[in-house]
Amino acid sequence: MIDRIREEARQRFRDVGFPTTHDEDWRFTSVAPISKLVAQALVPAAPAHLPAQVRGVEISKLSEAPRELIEAHLARYADYQTNAFVALNTANFQDGLLVRIAKGAVIEDPIHLVFESSANGHPTASHPRTLVLAGPDSHATIVESYSGNGGAYLTNAVTEIVAGDHAVIDHYKLQTESARAFHVATLQIQLGRDTNFRSHSLSFGGVLVRNDVNAVLSQGCECTLNGLYLVSGDQHIDNHTCIDHAKPHAASHELYKGILEGHSSAVFNGKILVRKDAQKTDAKQTNKNLVLSENAVINTKPELQILADDVRCTHGATIGQLDREAIFYLQSRGIGLADARNLLIFAFARDIVDRIKVEPLREQLEELLLEKLHGSRN
Amino acid sequence: MSLLEIKNLHASVAGREILKGIDLSINAGEVHAIMGPNGSGKSTLAQVLSGRDLYQVTAGEVVYDGKDLLEMSPEDRARDGIFMAFQYPVEIPGVSNLYFLKAALNAVRKHQGLSDLDAMDFLALVKERMALMEMDQSLLNRAVNTGFSGGEKKRNEIFQMAVLEPKLAILDETDSGLDIDALKIVANGVNALRNPARAMIVVTHYQRLLNYIVPDFVHVLAEGRIVKSGGKELALELEESGYVGIEGEAA
Numbered sequence: 001m002i003d004r005i006r007e008e009a010r011q012r013f014r015d016v017g018f019p020t021t022h023d024e025d026w027r028f029t030s031v032a033p034i035s036k037l038v039a040q041a042l043v044p045a046a047p048a049h050l051p052a053q054v055r056g057v058e059i060s061k062l063s064e065a066p067r068e069l070i071e072a073h074l075a076r077y078a079d080y081q082t083n084a085f086v087a088l089n090t091a092n093f094q095d096g097l098l099v100r101i102a103k104g105a106v107i108e109d110p111i112h113l114v115f116e117s118s119a120n121g122h123p124t125a126s127h128p129r130t131l132v133l134a135g136p137d138s139h140a141t142i143v144e145s146y147s148g149n150g151g152a153y154l155t156n157a158v159t160e161i162v163a164g165d166h167a168v169i170d171h172y173k174l175q176t177e178s179a180r181a182f183h184v185a186t187l188q189i190q191l192g193r194d195t196n197f198r199s200h201s202l203s204f205g206g207v208l209v210r211n212d213v214n215a216v217l218s219q220g221c222e223c224t225l226n227g228l229y230l231v232s233g234d235q236h237i238d239n240h241t242c243i244d245h246a247k248p249h250a251a252s253h254e255l256y257k258g259i260l261e262g263h264s265s266a267v268f269n270g271k272i273l274v275r276k277d278a279q280k281t282d283a284k285q286t287n288k289n290l291v292l293s294e295n296a297v298i299n300t301k302p303e304l305q306i307l308a309d310d311v312r313c314t315h316g317a318t319i320g321q322l323d324r325e326a327i328f329y330l331q332s333r334g335i336g337l338a339d340a341r342n343l344l345i346f347a348f349a350r351d352i353v354d355r356i357k358v359e360p361l362r363e364q365l366e367e368l369l370l371e372k373l374h375g376s377r378n
Numbered sequence: 379m380s381l382l383e384i385k386n387l388h389a390s391v392a393g394r395e396i397l398k399g400i401d402l403s404i405n406a407g408e409v410h411a412i413m414g415p416n417g418s419g420k421s422t423l424a425q426v427l428s429g430r431d432l433y434q435v436t437a438g439e440v441v442y443d444g445k446d447l448l449e450m451s452p453e454d455r456a457r458d459g460i461f462m463a464f465q466y467p468v469e470i471p472g473v474s475n476l477y478f479l480k481a482a483l484n485a486v487r488k489h490q491g492l493s494d495l496d497a498m499d500f501l502a503l504v505k506e507r508m509a510l511m512e513m514d515q516s517l518l519n520r521a522v523n524t525g526f527s528g529g530e531k532k533r534n535e536i537f538q539m540a541v542l543e544p545k546l547a548i549l550d551e552t553d554s555g556l557d558i559d560a561l562k563i564v565a566n567g568v569n570a571l572r573n574p575a576r577a578m579i580v581v582t583h584y585q586r587l588l589n590y591i592v593p594d595f596v597h598v599l600a601e602g603r604i605v606k607s608g609g610k611e612l613a614l615e616l617e618e619s620g621y622v623g624i625e626g627e628a629a
Contacts, residue, residue, distance in 0.1 A: 329468040329522075332428050333482035333538065334456035334489070343481070347472025347521075 001071050002062070009080045009090035016084050028267045028299045029210055029238040034182045037154055038088075041125035046094040056105030057140070058098075062129065065098040074131055077160045078188040083212070085184045089127040089158040096129030099142070103135030103164065110141040110170075110358050117148030117155050117181065125154040136164030136192065143361060145174040147205065148181055157185040165192040165218075170199075172361060176368065177205035179233075186212040194220040200356060201227040201239065204368055209237040219247040227256040228352040228365075230372055231264035231296075238267040245278040245311075254285040257352055259345060260296035271303040274311050281311040289319045290348045342373045379444065381406045381577050382427075382546060387438035389426050395436070396422040398602035406545070407574040411588055411613060412581045414599035415621045420581045421465055423599070424550040427579075428462035429455050443545065456482075457489035459545030463535035463552050470522040475534070478522050479504065479541055486542055507540040511567045529560035536567040547571070548579045553587040565590030585617040 018035040019026040050059055062070065080087040101107060115128050134140060146155055155177060163169050177183045183206040191197050195218070201211055215223050229237045243252045258266050268287045289298045302315040322344050330340035349369055356362040382404040389397040396419045404410055414420050426433050427440070429452030440447040447455065470478070484494045495503070508515060511533045523531050532552055539547055549568065553561055568591050572578070580591055588596070588610065596612040597604045600621065606612065 323468075323470075325468045326470050328430060328452060329464065329470065330478070330482075331452040332456055332462055332464075333478070333542065334453055334485035335481050336453050336485065337451070339481070339485075340453075343473055343478075344470070347470065350472035 001067065002074065005075045006091050009075070009087045012080055013084060013087040013091055016082075016087065019084055025240065025269075028265070029208075029236065031184075031208070031210075033208060034154055034184070037123050037152055037182065038125050041123045041154060043092060043094065044124050044126055046096075046126060046128065048095065048097060054107065054109070056102045056107055056138075057111060058100040058102075059111075060098050060100075062093075062096040062098055062131065069098065069100075069133065073133060073160065073162060075160075077162070077190050077216075078158050078186050083186060085156055085210075086158055086186050089129060089156050089186075092125075093127040093129035093158070096131070099130065099132045101132070101134040101138045101140045104137045105135065105140070106138070107140040110143050110361075112143045112145065115144065115146045115155065115157065117146075117150075117153050117177070119148070119150035119153035121150075123152045123154075125156065128155065128157040130157070130159040132159070132161040134161070134163045134167045134169055137166045138164065139168045141170040141172075141358060143172045143174065143358060145176070146183060146185075147176045148178045150178065152180045152182070153178075154182040154184070157183075158188070159185070160188045160190070162190045163192055163195045163197055166194050167192065168196045170357060171197070172200045172356065172358065173202065173211075174361065174364070175201075175203045175205055175209065175211075177209070179205070179207060181206045183209045185210070186214070189213070189215040189223075191215060191217050191221045191223060193218045196222045198224040199226070200352065201225075202352075202365060203227070203229040203237055203239075204372060206237075207235055209235070210240070211238070212240045212242075214242045214244070215252070216244045216246055217250040217252065219249055221247075221250040223250070223252045225252070225254045226352055226355060228258075228349055229256075229266060230259040230349075230369065231266055232261035232372070233264060234262070235264045236266070237264075238269075240267075240269045240271070242271040242273065243283065245272070245274045245281045245283065247275075247277060248279045248281070250278065251282040252284070255352070256287045257349060258287070258289040258298065259292065259348065260289065260298060261292045263293070263295045265297040266299070268298075268300040268317070269303060270301070270315065272305070272313060272315070274304075274306040274308050274313065276307045278308045279310045281308060281313070283311070283313045285315040287317040288348075289317075290345065291319055291321060292345070342370070345373055346370070380404055381443060382447075383441040385439050385441075387423075387426070387440060388436045389422060389433045390436055391422070391433050396433070396602055397426065399438070400602070400604060402597065402604065404546070404577050404579065406577050408595065409572065409578045409580060409591065409593045411593035411596045412579060412599055413583070413585070413596060413613065413616060416583065418599040419602040420583075420599050421550055424462055424465075424548045424579070424581050427548055428452060428460060453485070456542075457486050460548070461539050461542055461544035461546070462548040462550060463532070463539060465550040465552075465554065467523045467526075467531040467535055469524045469526075471524045473522050474519055475522050476504070476518040479538065482538070483541055504541060507537055510540055510570055511537040512563050513537055528555045529557065532556055532560065532564055533567070536564055540567060540571055543571075545575065546577050546579070548581070550581045551583060552580075553582055553584060561587065562590060585613045588613045
């Protein structure tokens with residue numbers, strides 16, 4: 001079964017190839033360096049260390065997972081027909097993880113999936129693949145963290161999450177890849193009726209990063225997609241989100257905040273599709289950017305496609321600098337210029353940080369912010 | 379030696395000269411009121427003393443506590459004991475009042491060679507000074523000035539001053555926009571902070587504030603110069619005759 005999908009994906013990738021900047025979805029993000037790396041990269045084996053099992057959660061390797069689940073779900077959602085990187089992942093993933101959360105299970109501790117890359121001596125390309133099946137009425141928190149060390153490498157991840165009716169799922173992705181790394185990831189979310197799904201994408205590392213988050217909503221869903229990105233130096237980050245309101249009475253909230261320093265650049269493209277049947281949709285999208293350098297570039301674009309007539313959809317984007325009055329106010333109370341700036345940058349990120357319910361993760365994020373703020377100023 | 383010595387101070391904003399030769403000497407323990415019509419340069423003087431970079435000093439000198447004030451950064455002035463209560467306090471979303479105050483106090487203490495105040499002592503100090511200003515403690519956990527009423531903002535300024543205990547306090551039109559009850563609370567707070575080691579400059583457009591904060595000296599500023607100085611009775615005189623007479627006198 002997996003082999004057949006792989007072959008299809010391989011064929012598909014051969015046909016479409018890497019996207020170029022002529023492709024609207026990749027207009028501001030050139031992946032030429034990635035295609036160059038992939039041509040010579042080794043694809044390392046991906047040894048998975050499975051944790052002790054917790055009641056209500058089953059984690060297994062895809063290769064050892066029940067055949068009927070794989071057939072029913074794997075690669076059914078993340079689209080390898082049009083997205084070249086999903087095709088590349090599907091064709092090449094070296095095993096992967098299946099996370100099953102039992103029907104009605106309430107899992108209090110977060111399920112932490114750790115992806116570490118290492119490229120010492122030779123560039124590597126890895127294609128982590130994860131399938132999460134959350135049963136109806138289950139409650140769980142999933143944290144994905146991506147990091148690495150060494151020189152240039154590619155992490156090309158695909159995660160599919162299927163949430164059963166009434167499930168409540170919190171998802172976090174922390175990306176702290178090493179300085180020369182490429183990171184491309186697709187998070188594909190399929191939500192059942194009346195689910196409550198929240199995802200936070202926290203992106204700090206890598207030189208070239210692209211995140212695609214796609215959610216398909218059923219009736220009565222509440223879906224929150226938030227993000228925070230901090231880029232400096234020559235970093236480039238591209239966040240593409242797509243929320244598909246397929247059924248009525250669903251709500252989506254989206255808040256992405258970005259901090260740009262140095263010669264960095266960022267892209268935010270937020271697509272909201274409200275289908276004909278999706279009456280009473282309530283969708284709100286906000287993208288705010290703090291641009292700290294004259295050399296940094298942000299491209300932000302909402303993309304609303306509304307086919308129903310009784311809906312509420314709002315979107316807004318802001319691009320701003322630090323408030324000079326506020327800096328002076330802080331200085332006038334004895335707080336040094338660098339500290340005053342950092343305090344204000346931190347304050348900008350605050351409302352995302354405060355929404356993170358997993359305490360160790362929130363603390364780690366605060367540390368990362370402080371570290372990055374101090375580092376970039378020196 | 380006086381705490382603050384201003385000599386022939388000239389300052390401009392965007393090429394337009396606002397201060398045209400200010401001379402003023404202030405000793406520790408004194409309260410000086412600076413009055414004058416709109417546009418006379420009162421707020422500019424306050425801002426220049428606190429180090430706002432919007433203004434360019436084009437001539438003159440300011441010696442504070444034996445140091446060349448104009449060479450100091452705004453934060454160093456604050457750490458050395460200068461505090462300005464803003465005419466328009468700035469809202470800072472995302473930074474709690476408590477965190478802000480702690481950062482400010484510890485920056486001042488560090489400069490004085492003192493260690494950070496521990497959490498308990500800090501909270502005790504803050505609560506005591508809040509009571510002085512009749513402020514609700516819930517304001518501590520709110521973002522700095524964000525969503526505060528006009529009166530709350532002004533009280534918050536004097537509250538900060540009470541915590542930071544400056545040597546030279548500059549109140550820039552702290553009375554503007556306050557109703558009489560809020561004005562009394564602010565004035566009580568300021569009076570409680572008067573002491574022989576602390577000097578104050580009270581910038582105001584109206585004489586009313588000076589009924590509550592009684593100054594030792596009153597200076598009238600007009601068109602960037604001090605045109606008349608006197609004791610507290612000068613403020614009353616101004617109330618009677620207005621600024622027109624004074625300006626005429628100077629001319």
